[in-house]
Amino acid sequence: MPRPLVIGNGKITVTFDCNLEMRDFFYPYVGQWNHLQGNRNRLGVWTEGKFSWVSQPVWEKCLSYKEDALVTDCRAFNAELEVSLLINDAVHRRENIYLKRVVVQNLSNREREIRLFFGQDFSVDENEVGDTVFFDPFRHVLCHYKRNRYFLFTGKSSRGFFDQFATGVKGFGGAEGTWRDAEDGVLSGNAIAQGSVDSAIGFNLFLPPWGEETIFYWICAGRNIQEVRALDQFTRDQTMEELLFRVETFSRAFLSVRPREEQAVEDLSPALVKAYRRSLLVVRVHVDDEGAIIASPDSDILCTNRDHYCYLWPRDGAFIAYSLIKTGYGRLTRKFFEFCANALTDKGYLLHKYNPDGTVGSSWHPWLAEGVIQLPIQEDETALVIWALWEYYQEERDLEFVLKQYHAYVRPAAHFLCNYVDQSLRLPAESYDLWEERRGIFTYTASTVYAGLKAAEAMAELFGQPQLAQRYHQSAEEVREGILKHLYDPDRECFLRGLIFNRKTGCFEPDPTVDSSVAGVFLFGVLPPHDHRVGKTMEKVRETLWVKTEVGGIARYYGDYYFRQTEDLTRAPGNPWIICTLWLAQYYLRIARSIDELRRARELLEWSVRHSLPTGVMPEQLHPFTGAPLSVAPLAWSHSTYVVTFQEYCARYRELLRSREELQFTFG
Numbered sequence: 091m092p093r094p095l096v097i098g099n100g101k102i103t104v105t106f107d108c109n110l111e112m113r114d115f116f117y118p119y120v121g122q123w124n125h126l127q128g129n130r131n132r133l134g135v136w137t138e139g140k141f142s143w144v145s146q147p148v149w150e151k152c153l154s155y156k157e158d159a160l161v162t163d164c165r166a167f168n169a170e171l172e173v174s175l176l177i178n179d180a181v182h183r184r185e186n187i188y189l190k191r192v193v194v195q196n197l198s199n200r201e202r203e204i205r206l207f208f209g210q211d212f213s214v215d216e217n218e219v220g221d222t223v224f225f226d227p228f229r230h231v232l233c234h235y236k237r238n239r240y241f242l243f244t245g246k247s248s249r250g251f252f253d254q255f256a257t258g259v260k261g262f263g264g265a266e267g268t269w270r271d272a273e274d275g276v277l278s279g280n281a282i283a284q285g286s287v288d289s290a291i292g293f294n295l296f297l298p299p300w301g302e303e304t305i306f307y308w309i310c311a312g313r314n315i316q317e318v319r320a321l322d323q324f325t326r327d328q329t330m331e332e333l334l335f336r337v338e339t340f341s342r343a344f345l346s347v348r349p350r351e352e353q354a355v356e357d358l359s360p361a362l363v364k365a366y367r368r369s370l371l372v373v374r375v376h377v378d379d380e381g382a383i384i385a386s387p388d389s390d391i392l393c394t395n396r397d398h399y400c401y402l403w404p405r406d407g408a409f410i411a412y413s414l415i416k417t418g419y420g421r422l423t424r425k426f427f428e429f430c431a432n433a434l435t436d437k438g439y440l441l442h443k444y445n446p447d448g449t450v451g452s453s454w455h456p457w458l459a460e461g462v463i464q465l466p467i468q469e470d471e472t473a474l475v476i477w478a479l480w481e482y483y484q485e486e487r488d489l490e491f492v493l494k495q496y497h498a499y500v501r502p503a504a505h506f507l508c509n510y511v512d513q514s515l516r517l518p519a520e521s522y523d524l525w526e527e528r529r530g531i532f533t534y535t536a537s538t539v540y541a542g543l544k545a546a547e548a549m550a551e552l553f554g555q556p557q558l559a560q561r562y563h564q565s566a567e568e569v570r571e572g573i574l575k576h577l578y579d580p581d582r583e584c585f586l587r588g589l590i591f592n593r594k595t596g597c598f599e600p601d602p603t604v605d606s607s608v609a610g611v612f613l614f615g616v617l618p619p620h621d622h623r624v625g626k627t628m629e630k631v632r633e634t635l636w637v638k639t640e641v642g643g644i645a646r647y648y649g650d651y652y653f654r655q656t657e658d659l660t661r662a663p664g665n666p667w668i669i670c671t672l673w674l675a676q677y678y679l680r681i682a683r684s685i686d687e688l689r690r691a692r693e694l695l696e697w698s699v700r701h702s703l704p705t706g707v708m709p710e711q712l713h714p715f716t717g718a719p720l721s722v723a724p725l726a727w728s729h730s731t732y733v734v735t736f737q738e739y740c741a742r743y744r745e746l747l748r749s750r751e752e753l754q755f756t757f758g
Contacts, residue, residue, distance in 0.1 A: 092723030093388045094153050094705040096372060097160050099181045100379035102311060103387050104188055108153065109145035110164055110177065114389050115212070117186065117239075117311045119446035120376060121384035121400035125212045125241065128389040132209035133192075135173050136275035137202060142168060144175065153705050157364075159341040160371050161334060172198040180337040187321055188309040189333055190245075196297035204295045206305055207277075209269035211260065211288045214239045218286035223257045225281040229322060232257065232289050233315065242318035245307035247293050254292035257283040306330040341371060347418050355743045357685075357692065365699045366736045368706035369729040370417065373410060376726040377422060381429030382446035383407040386710070388722040399722050401443040401451040404430060405524060406727045408474035412481055413730035416737055420486040427482070427491075430475045431498035438506030439465065439472045442526075455522055459529070460593060469510065469521040470535045472503050473542030477614070480545035483552075496549050501558070504546035507539050508565040515598070517572035520591060524607055525646060531598065532588035533577045537610035540569045544615070570616055584627040585611055587647065604634040604663075605647035606670035612677060619680035628677045637666045641717045642697060644670040653720045655713055662714035668698050668728040669710075672735045679735070679742045685750065691739055698732055708732065 093105035093113065098120060105114040112131035116124050134143045142148060150167045162179040176193040194206055214221050214236040223234045230251040231244040245252050256277035260267035267288045271277050277292050295303045308330075310321035325333070345367055377383050385406050386399035407430070411423040433444055443451040455466030479500065483492045512519045512531065518539045523532045543566035550559035577586050579600065587605040589598040608627055612619040619625075635645045643666025646652075650664025675694035682688050701717055702708045708728040709719030 094703045098375040120378035122446040129211040134207040136205040159338040183340040186311040190307040192305045195302040207272040207292045242310040252291040253294040260288040381425030386722040404471035408478040410730040413733040438502035470538040473538040476542040516568045530590040534607035534610035537614040541614035609673040665711040
């Protein structure tokens with residue numbers, strides 16, 4: 091199930107599913123230590139002897155965000171119970187506090203009691219063994235803890251703090267969980283439980299006809315009981331309205347860092363602009379204060395993969411950092427570059443992926459295959475960080491910071507790129523492709539290495555090292571020549587996906603599979619987009635990989651098996667991906683010679699928005715026949731690609747508009 095709502099502050103990340111249930115709670119890193127692991131923090135209502143969880147189908151639910159803010163704006167309506175809930179969620183902009191406001195509305199013409207219940211199903215540190223939950227009578231709160239992780243839960247109405255509570259055992263000895271205790275409208279009051287535990291609190295509300303009551307609920311996260319108590323006191327000393335307003339205000343201030351460049355572009359619909367601004371906020375949620383930029387916080391992928399997307403892939407991180415840099419938020423990426431410098435191996439390359447705390451993440455790339463020792467890397471990940479760092483310098487002119495990263499990261503990484511070469515082809519040696527599925531020499535990877543070496547050359551020149559600059563320049567040009575000589579197929583009139591080594595023959599053999607990643611040739615400057623070889627290649631990408639259903643969109647490559655939904659590859663060569671579709675849009679932008687010719691790119695931006703969730707969250711890929719999100723949602727890379735494409739559209743529009751006005755002035 092996708093996560094249509096995601097909020098956070100760089101230390102805490104919280105997600106909700108389409109049933110308005112909290113499903114992920116990450117702390118103290120964005121993406122690491124998910125204390126819910128997909129468990130459901132439930133919300134339920136009892137009135138007049140009837141009970142219903144908001145997740146049940148009888149509730150009509152509308153999910154949204156407040157405009158330009160990382161504050162949810164949701165409604166749940168139950169006609170049978172004659173109850174409506176208006177819900178706002180946020181994470182404090184600075185402190186480790188999750189905030190919730192629920193307005194309970196009595197939609198009947200009679201006075202009655204309505205009870206609202208919150209269930210807490212935490213598994214502290216991603217493990218239900220050895221947890222404790224207890225009622226703290228000194229502060230009238232519940233506290234879940236294990237070792238140095240403490241979570242304090244409480245809430246209040248106009249009558250005071252919660253009226254009921256219970257703690258108990260879950261998923262053990264036949265016990266489903268304390269949430270079941272709420273279904274008769276009365277909680278047991280059990281004050282402590284140990285092992286695999288959960289808890290619930292309840293509010294007894296007495297509402298007049300058509301009346302309403304506001305409940306405020308919060309969770310404080312910290313390292314010990316003193317810390318969470320201090321955060322609880324901080325929350326009590328404010329008004330919840332004030333705290334939520336500050337989060338809204340801060341979100342809008344974040345978006346105002348750069349003037350609204352879309353205002354000068356006449357043909358952008360409000361939906362496209364709204365998606366751009368929402369994407370910036372969603373991307374921000376994925377950035378940890380210590381530098382990691384995770385791919386996605388959606389933990390439901392665990393059900394199919396037994397792993398998740400809560401890692402920093404340096405590739406994803408570099409692309410996402412690039413989107414922030416190009417839209418005026420470059421200073422946010424400084425910690426990312428420091429993270430990568432700290433992660434760099436002594437040989438000058440980055441590994442597959444990393445946990446947000448800087449440790450090496452899980453991997454399926456072997457160090458030994460068919461008896462041959464190999465590096466378990468995707469070389470584009472090492473190269474793209476150099477490329478992104480140079481983009482950072484060009485936008486920010488942060489000389490001292492870039493100098494530090496030049497010595498810490500660029501020089502050792504560029505040295506690796508120069509030396510990790512197949513001497514016979516003068517191309518980067520074998521590594522795994524960007525889709526992490528096959529090993530070989532790939533057009534996309536070689537293009538990123540070219541871009542990384544060109545960036546290293548520019549930085550060496552900047553810092554007065556002409557000999558190194560010349561070395562990087564020569565290596566980059568050799569890679570470019572190798573791409574044009576060995577990875578372009580003149581008979582097919584397109585770039586190959588790559589070359590795969592045949593161990594039986596001892597030779598590299600062409601892999602002609604049509605793959606959207608060959609867009610790297612123009613994305614990273616190997617050839618200009620108007621070059622006929624690029625044009626023929628991108629036309630083949632469009633013809634072969636466009637999904638020929640009502641959904642449309644571009645697949646990763648022909649025959650993609652990841653979450654495949656059909657064997658009819660003529661209609662669906664793979665599932666449509668937002669990233670790949672927007673690469674085609676970027677190609678159309680760069681070859682457009684008039685404002686009218688921007689239409690093709692704008693249609694693909696509109697396609698991306700149309701296939702986002704109603705909240706604006708963008709998935710990784712879509713079902714080719716229904717358009718439903720597949721894999722994870724949100725995917726930060728999807729949002730960052732939309733941001734870059736949107737920004738390029740605005741810049742190209744203004745450029746073409748100026749050209750048209752100059753022509754009109756010249757010729758009257």
